[in-house]
Amino acid sequence: MAYDGTLFHGWQIQVKERSVQEEIQKALKKITGEDIIIHSSGRTDAGVHAENQVFHFDTDKNINEKQWARALNHFLPDDIYIKDSEAVSDDFHSRYSVKKKEYHYRLSTNTYSPFDRHTIYQYPYGKLDLEIMREAAKIFIGEHDFASYCVYDEYGNTIRTLYDFTIEEKDGFFTFKLIGSGFRRYMVRHIVGGVIQVGAHRRSIAYLKELLDSKGEKKCLFKAEPEGLYLMHVHYEEE
Amino acid sequence: MAYDGTLFHGWQIQVKERSVQEEIQKALKKITGEDIIIHSSGRTDAGVHAENQVFHFDTDKNINEKQWARALNHFLPDDIYIKDSEAVSDDFHSRYSVKKKEYHYRLSTNTYSPFDRHTIYQYPYGKLDLEIMREAAKIFIGEHDFASYCVYDEYGNTIRTLYDFTIEEKDGFFTFKLIGSGFRRYMVRHIVGGVIQVGAHRRSIAYLKELLDSKGEKKCLFKAEPEGLYLMHVHYEEE
Numbered sequence: 352m353a354y355d356g357t358l359f360h361g362w363q364i365q366v367k368e369r370s371v372q373e374e375i376q377k378a379l380k381k382i383t384g385e386d387i388i389i390h391s392s393g394r395t396d397a398g399v400h401a402e403n404q405v406f407h408f409d410t411d412k413n414i415n416e417k418q419w420a421r422a423l424n425h426f427l428p429d430d431i432y433i434k435d436s437e438a439v440s441d442d443f444h445s446r447y448s449v450k451k452k453e454y455h456y457r458l459s460t461n462t463y464s465p466f467d468r469h470t471i472y473q474y475p476y477g478k479l480d481l482e483i484m485r486e487a488a489k490i491f492i493g494e495h496d497f498a499s500y501c502v503y504d505e506y507g508n509t510i511r512t513l514y515d516f517t518i519e520e521k522d523g524f525f526t527f528k529l530i531g532s533g534f535r536r537y538m539v540r541h542i543v544g545g546v547i548q549v550g551a552h553r554r555s556i557a558y559l560k561e562l563l564d565s566k567g568e569k570k571c572l573f574k575a576e577p578e579g580l581y582l583m584h585v586h587y588e589e590e
Numbered sequence: 591m592a593y594d595g596t597l598f599h600g601w602q603i604q605v606k607e608r609s610v611q612e613e614i615q616k617a618l619k620k621i622t623g624e625d626i627i628i629h630s631s632g633r634t635d636a637g638v639h640a641e642n643q644v645f646h647f648d649t650d651k652n653i654n655e656k657q658w659a660r661a662l663n664h665f666l667p668d669d670i671y672i673k674d675s676e677a678v679s680d681d682f683h684s685r686y687s688v689k690k691k692e693y694h695y696r697l698s699t700n701t702y703s704p705f706d707r708h709t710i711y712q713y714p715y716g717k718l719d720l721e722i723m724r725e726a727a728k729i730f731i732g733e734h735d736f737a738s739y740c741v742y743d744e745y746g747n748t749i750r751t752l753y754d755f756t757i758e759e760k761d762g763f764f765t766f767k768l769i770g771s772g773f774r775r776y777m778v779r780h781i782v783g784g785v786i787q788v789g790a791h792r793r794s795i796a797y798l799k800e801l802l803d804s805k806g807e808k809k810c811l812f813k814a815e816p817e818g819l820y821l822m823h824v825h826y827e828e829e
Contacts, residue, residue, distance in 0.1 A: 355704040400705070430704045465594040465669045466639070470705055 352404050355430040356577070357469040362394040362404075371395075371431060375406070378426035383412040390445045392452065392585040396536070398577030400470070402455075403434070405585045407445040443587075451514065451586040452534060456527040456543045457579045471524070472579030479550035481520050487549040487556045488516040488527075490563060491542055498567030500541040509535060509567065518546075528583075537574060544573030591643050594669040595816070596708040601633040601643075610634075610670060614645070617665035622651040629684045631691065631824040635775070637816030639709070641694075642673070644824045646684040682826075690753065690825040691773060695766040695782045696818045710763070711818030718789035720759045726788040726795045727755040727766075729802060730781055737806030739780040748774060748806065757785075767822075776813055783812030 360368030364376070372389060379387040391406040414422065419436035427433065442448075457471045460478055467473060491513050498509040512532040519526045527543050545562070548554040554573075562569050599607030603615070611628060618626045630645040653661065658675035666672065681687075696710045699717055706712060730752050737748040751771040758765045766782050784801070787793040793812075801808050 353704055355707070424702075429707050432702050432704050434701070462673070463663075463671050465592055465671050466709055468594070468668050 352401065352406070352431065352433045354401050354404065354432070355469070356395060356398050356400045358430055359397065361397045361399070362391055371404075374428055374431055375423065378423050379408065379410070381426050382414075382422050383410055385410055385412065392445050392449050392582075393533075394536070395580075395582055396577055398469075399580045399582070400578075401582040403584050404582055405445050405587075407439060407443060445585075448587050449533065449585055450589055451530055451532060451584075452582070453528065453530045453584040453586070454534060454539045455581045455583045456529075456539060456575060457581065458525040458527070458543075458547070458575075459523055460525070461523040469578050472576045474547070476551060479525065479547065480552065481518065481525070481550070483552075483556070484518050484546050484550040487546045487559055488518060490556060490560045491516055495563055496566040497535065497538055497542075497563070499562040499565055499569055500545070500571050501535040501538050503567070503570070507535065511535065511538070516542075539580060540575045540577070541571045541573065543579075544575040545571045547575060548573050591640065591645070591670065591672045593640050593643065593671070594708070595634060595637050595639045597669055598636065600636045600638070601630055610640075610643075613667060613670055614662065617662050618647065618649070620665050621653075621661050622649055624649055624651065631684050631688050631821075632772070633775070634819075634821055635816055637708075638819045638821070639817075640821040642823050643821055644684050644826075646678060646682060684824075687826050688772065688824055689828055690769055690771060690823075691821070692767065692769045692823040692825070693773060693778045694820045694822045695768075695778060695814060696820065697764040697766070697782075697786070697814075698762055699764070700762040708817050711815045713786070715790060718764065718786065719791065720757065720764070720789070722791075722795070723757050723785050723789040726785045726798055727757055729795060729799045730755055734802055735805040736774065736777055736781075736802070738801040738804055738808055739784070739810050740774040740777050740806075742806070742809070746774065750774070750777070755781075778819060779814045779816070780810045780812065782818075783814040784810050786814060787812050 354371050358369060359371050362371045364370050364372045375389055376387060387408045387410055389406045389408040391404055395401060416436055416438040420433040423433045459467060459471045459473050463473050494512040496510050501509050513529060515530040517528045529539055545559045549556055549559060562571050593610050597608060598610050601610045603609050603611045614628055615626060626647045626649055628645045628647040630643055634640055655675055655677040659672040662672045698706060698710045698712050702712050733751040735749050740748050752768060754769040756767045768778055784798045788795055788798060801810050
């Protein structure tokens with residue numbers, strides 16, 4: 352599924368705020384009459400987008416696997432689109448079966464455009480140094496305790512493996528591409544936020560490394576804005 | 591100026607609805623203290639966008655010509671952006687001094703994307719025939735009475751000159767580009783709407799020509815959706 356996160360308070364169902372989960376569950380109720388709880392590969396925060404999010408659910412309703420997408424799209428609002436649907440085995444779980452996830456972060460250093468305001472972070476402070484950001488990205492690759500780049504959580508395991516982190520630029524439009532075993536809340540936005548500071552020559556690569564190595568003692572204080580972030584792919588197979 | 595027309599009821603000030611004109615006049619009031627009426631090159635309708643709209647106003651406030659853009663952007667909402675500002679002579683009028691206008695219409699025949707829903711018309715009925723649409727476009731070029739492709743208006747002059755009408759396509763994204771002496775209300779959307787019908791092989795080029803030649807007797811009933819339409823350029827100089 353794809354969704355434009357602009358008008359959602361995030362993935363997870365909320366009491367008063369609009370959420371992606373609630374919209375889908377409401378659509379499923381209309382199709383099946385059942386009170387279905389859906390499970391995604393993970394949450395996304397308010398304003399964050401998905402190009403290819405995955406969710407699963409259990410149902411007694413007998414509909415052809417490919418027809419679920421069409422039926423859901425009929426009832427869903429226009430900022431959510433189900434791209435495909437298929438039947439899965441009982442041991443599949445959208446969250447626990449994940450092998451890798453890929454996030455992209457889109458940023459522009461060009462003149463402000465009102466058309467991009469919800470879908471690209473429009474960096475307003477001038478140029479960014481692509482080469483030094485690419486160097487900075489390297490320090491995050493591999494298995495690390497990312498506690499300094501996550502939301503504080505006393506109990507959670509903050510060790511993750513980042514398999515790849517590349518940055519592309521074309522005509523002032525930057526795309527940061529991160530592939531990892533998983534990402535904790537705000538982790539991509541803190542990593543990208545730190546790398547942007549290096550690209551602006553406001554912080555050094557050594558400083559980002561020092562934060563990382565402190566394993567939560569020293570927190571990254573830079574968090575990139577939500578509108579640039581996209582969940583691009585969820586991989587369930589080892590490649 | 592550029593504006594994303596999605597959340598506006600159009601350019602022209604309304605009693606209860608949000609308009610681009612009102613937002614700018616409110617910003618000018620904050621800057622100058624004056625009740626300024628602004629004049630654009632023309633109106634745009636609800637949901638229609640502008641990449642380069644032009645407006646003028648008179649003021650007693652003495653601000654450097656280039657500083658007006660920055661001052662306005664400070665007070666304007668994020669779906670409007672003033673790109674540039676300059677002082678003009680008293681005989682310049684944003685509307686009456688116009689020599690040519692260029693509109694673009696953006697359309698996609700690809701799978702629905704929630705990210706494009708306000709900025710591209712996502713044509714849901716399959717492929718379109720580019721070559722026959724290019725042939726259809728030719729019948730509109732030149733000076734014509736476009737009454738069949740405008741809103742009905744007993745008194746208005748519906749004769750306009752279309753200087754150029756080209757259609758480009760890349761990977762299922764189409765851009766219709768029209769340059770003319772001026773365009774009446776809904777005129778671009780009716781012309782593009784008719785050409786789309788030809789591209790879908792639902793109507794013939796001869797049918798569009800018959801409508802045009804009837805000078806208002808037979809109306810074009812196809813009107814392309816507003817979200818694909820952009821005012822791209824307003825020309826004040828003969829080229």
